[in-house]
Amino acid sequence: MQCPLCNGPAEIVFRRCGQPGSVHMPPGQTVELAIAGCRDCGFFWNVDAFADPVAFTALLAPAYRAYNLLDNDLHGFPLVDERTRTAKGFLDAHCHWPALSYVVEVGSNRGDFLAYLKQCHAHLQLLGVESSPLSLVGVPTLFNDVHDIHFSPSFDLVIARQVLEHMADPLRFLLHLASFVREGGWLLIEVPVLENELAEGVDPWVVEHVGHYSARALEVLGQRAGLTLVAVEDSYQFSALFRRAPHPGPLFTGISNARWEQVRAFLAGVEEQQARWREWAEQGGAICFYGASNVYLAISAALRQAWGEDFWRDCRLTLVDDSPSRHAEEVGGLRVQSLESYAPEGKTLYVVCAMYQYHRQKMVPRVLARMGPEDRLSAMWTPLPR
Ligand SMILES: [Zn+2]
Numbered sequence: 001m002q003c004p005l006c007n008g009p010a011e012i013v014f015r016r017c018g019q020p021g022s023v024h025m026p027p028g029q030t031v032e033l034a035i036a037g038c039r040d041c042g043f044f045w046n047v048d049a050f051a052d053p054v055a056f057t058a059l060l061a062p063a064y065r066a067y068n069l070l071d072n073d074l075h076g077f078p079l080v081d082e083r084t085r086t087a088k089g090f091l092d093a094h095c096h097w098p099a100l101s102y103v104v105e106v107g108s109n110r111g112d113f114l115a116y117l118k119q120c121h122a123h124l125q126l127l128g129v130e131s132s133p134l135s136l137v138g139v140p141t142l143f144n145d146v147h148d149i150h151f152s153p154s155f156d157l158v159i160a161r162q163v164l165e166h167m168a169d170p171l172r173f174l175l176h177l178a179s180f181v182r183e184g185g186w187l188l189i190e191v192p193v194l195e196n197e198l199a200e201g202v203d204p205w206v207v208e209h210v211g212h213y214s215a216r217a218l219e220v221l222g223q224r225a226g227l228t229l230v231a232v233e234d235s236y237q238f239s240a241l242f243r244r245a246p247h248p249g250p251l252f253t254g255i256s257n258a259r260w261e262q263v264r265a266f267l268a269g270v271e272e273q274q275a276r277w278r279e280w281a282e283q284g285g286a287i288c289f290y291g292a293s294n295v296y297l298a299i300s301a302a303l304r305q306a307w308g309e310d311f312w313r314d315c316r317l318t319l320v321d322d323s324p325s326r327h328a329e330e331v332g333g334l335r336v337q338s339l340e341s342y343a344p345e346g347k348t349l350y351v352v353c354a355m356y357q358y359h360r361q362k363m364v365p366r367v368l369a370r371m372g373p374e375d376r377l378s379a380m381w382t383p384l385p386r
Contacts, residue, residue, distance in 0.1 A: 001036060004050050005170070006220045008040025012047065014267060017305055019207055020297045020332045022063040030301075031059065035205055042214035042259045044194065046168070049210040053168035060208065064132060077138045078115035081358070083237055087161060087190060088116065090239045094231045095186060097121045100156040104129060104180060106146045107163035111139030114159075147172070151180045153244075161190040162237075165209045174225035178244060187227060187242040189218065193234060195259065198266040201382025202355060203302075206294040213238065214259065216252040223247065236357070266381075273381045274306045280349050280376070281315045288342060290363055291353035292321035292331040295380065299353060300332050318342055322363075339366060347374035354379070 003010045016033040034047040049056040078084075101123065105114050108128030115138050118124050128141035129149060142149055158180050167173040181187055194212040197204040204212060213221075218240045219229040227242035229251050281287060289296050296319065304312045319334035321327065326336045350367045354360040360379055367377055377384045 003038035003041060003043055004045065005043050005217050005224075006038060006041040008038050010036050010038040012036045013044065013263060016205070016302055019301045022060065022206075022208055022294050023292060023297060023331055025060070025063050031207055033205060033207060033301075037260065037263065038217070039260075041216040041220055043217035044212040044263070046207070046210040049168040053172075056168045056210070063208070077110060078112040078119070079110075080112070080116050084113055084116055086233075086235055086237065087113065087188070087239060088120065090231075090233045090241070091157075091188060094241050095157070098123075100186070101125055102155045103127070103157045103159065104151070104155050105159040105161070106177060107131070107160055108137075108139065108141060110134060111137050111141060113161065114139045147176055153179060153182050153185075155180045155182060156185045158185070158187045160188070162192070164189055164213065165191045165211050168210050170211055170221055171224055174221055174227070178225045178227050181227075181244045183244055185244050187244070189240045189242065191218075191238050191240075193236070193238045195262060196236060197355075198262050200357060200360075201266075201269070201378075201380045203270075203295060203298045203380055206298050206355070208294060215240070219250060219252050270302065270381050271306075273378065273383070274303060276383075277303070277349060277351075277378075278307055278311070281311075284316075284346060286316040286318065286344055286346060286348045287351060288318045288320060288344065288348050289334070289351050289353055290320050290339060290367060291359075292319055292323075292326050292329070292336045293353050293355065295355050296353040297332050299351065299380065300334075316345075318344075339370070344372075344375075347372070347376075349376045349378065352377070352379045 001010045013035045018030045019033045020030055032048055035044055036047045037044040102125050103114065103117065104127045106129045108114055108130050111128045114126045114128055118126055126139050128137065128139050129146050130141050130143055131145050133143055158177050160177060164170055164173065177187060191213050194204055215232050222229045222242045226244065228245050228247045229240060230243050231241045233239040277287065289300070317334060319331060319336050320339040320342050321336050322339065327338055329336050350371070352360055352363050352367060354363055364379060364384065371377065
């Protein structure tokens with residue numbers, strides 16, 4: 001098996017069957033998930049998605065159409081959080097803002113990041129590109145699949161934050177973005193950090209995230225799209241800054257085995273938790289999943305596969321979520337209720353299903369406040385001290 005980015009030697013790491021996919025997909029529809037990893041560049045990817053990007057994109061299209069990432073009622077505009085400031089700080093460190101005028105962001109959502117940049121640099125001319133039809137945006141935005149939009153290479157800065165990891169044909173995507181960048185212009189890419197997700201016990205293998213990049217993987221991909229990687233920053237997110245300029249030589253060489261070791265250790269930890277939770281359920285303990293999210297779908301699909309459908313059906317399972325719009329909906333076979341309305345009988349294992357640290361930080365205290373002496377708490381696959 002060969003890496004789709006660097007052609008290096010690669011192998012399947014694990015398979016999960018019957019993944020329910022995304023919470024936005026029709027109930028009952030499942031997908032197979034096989035994750036492979038590259039020994040050279042450290043790229044991990046969803047094998048089926050990359051084998052047939054067109055079919056995979058079509059499968060997830062209804063899910064992406066139903067996306068509304070930021071609730072207008074809940075967040076003022078522009079929303080400026082820690083991740084926004086980090087991304088801006090990274091650009092500050094490497095770009096000379098007076099030399100930049102025309103900025104386009106792909107996957108701009110409501111335009112929060114662009115509006116924040118404009119607050120800091122009033123001379124910028126902004127444009128957003130967004131595939132989900134949002135009802136409210138704060139910057140001029142084109143609504144379309146970015147691959148159907150064409151510009152001359154005229155932008156000083158192109159931005160794509162938390163988009164590349166969704167792309168089953170990343171080379172096509174990056175080539176397309178590169179075609180927007182003027183000679184000497186910049187491209188900012190931001191993706192999740194696999195190591196952070198693994199270290200936090202977060203299950204990174206949600207169906208929508210098809211590519212898990214390393215610095216070397218991003219550099220190789222950039223080269224193939226005619227872009228030079230000039231800087232990276234590895235904080236909570238992975239930021240990579242490319243330039244449409246001649247290539248001075250590689251910034252990164254092949255990876256160490258650390259990433260592989262971490263993936264293996266994580267998978268062993270998942271198996272251990274699956275066995276412990278099974279024991280818990282066998283002893284009559286209830287399990288309450290908190291967060292009707294894609295993370296819950298990923299966890300529950302892994303459990304169903306490990307435990308078998310019959311055992312899963314006999315467990316005392318509850319699914320709770322904070323969003324009132326989800327309540328009474330069925331997600332992954334369980335009816336969603338509010339955490340407040342959950343009335344446990346006997347001991348309960350609470351499993352917090354949050355992809356992001358800042359979500360989890362809000363959810364864990366709410367569970368701790370409800371827990372009895374016999375109850376237990378896990379954040380994803382990671383057991384937490386009470
Ligand atoms: Zn590779």
